Amino acid sequence: MVKLGADGVVLVQLLPPATSPASAALPSGAIVSRGTGAVRGIMVRHFPAEVISQEDIISVNGAGDTFLGAVLAGLAKVGVNGVHVEEIISRAQKAASLTLRSPESVSGRVVEVGWR
Secondary structure, three states: EEEEEHEEEEEEEOEEEEOOOHHOOOOOOOEEEEEEOOOOOOEEEEOOOOOOOOOHOOOOHHHHHHHHHHHHHHHHHHHHHOOOOOHHHHHHHHHHHHOOOOOOOOOOOHHHHHOO
8 A cells, every 4th residue: 555645545456366357356447467377467546535625634643654553453354354455445544534633643533433
């Protein structure tokens, strides 16, 4: 994942050999480079950020750390609850946006997007 600040997040994934070559199996808007062997290809997707007005941003301190913490918490749930990467990124972006609106390094409202 590459954080782009106000422009969102770019996700780059290696596609394993078991990945279907049918384009219908891939998310819409994905850019895919196909390969053979151990890596079936590379997929690149963009996840736009929520638009936040400058007046609503109190501090940028901790927004990236909040995003990363939410991603790690989500990744810990992947095998447990069948969580998908789209949900992980969505929740992480929401958590970061709450921190942008907070004077604290991590918004106390981050629990609202938490993993249960």
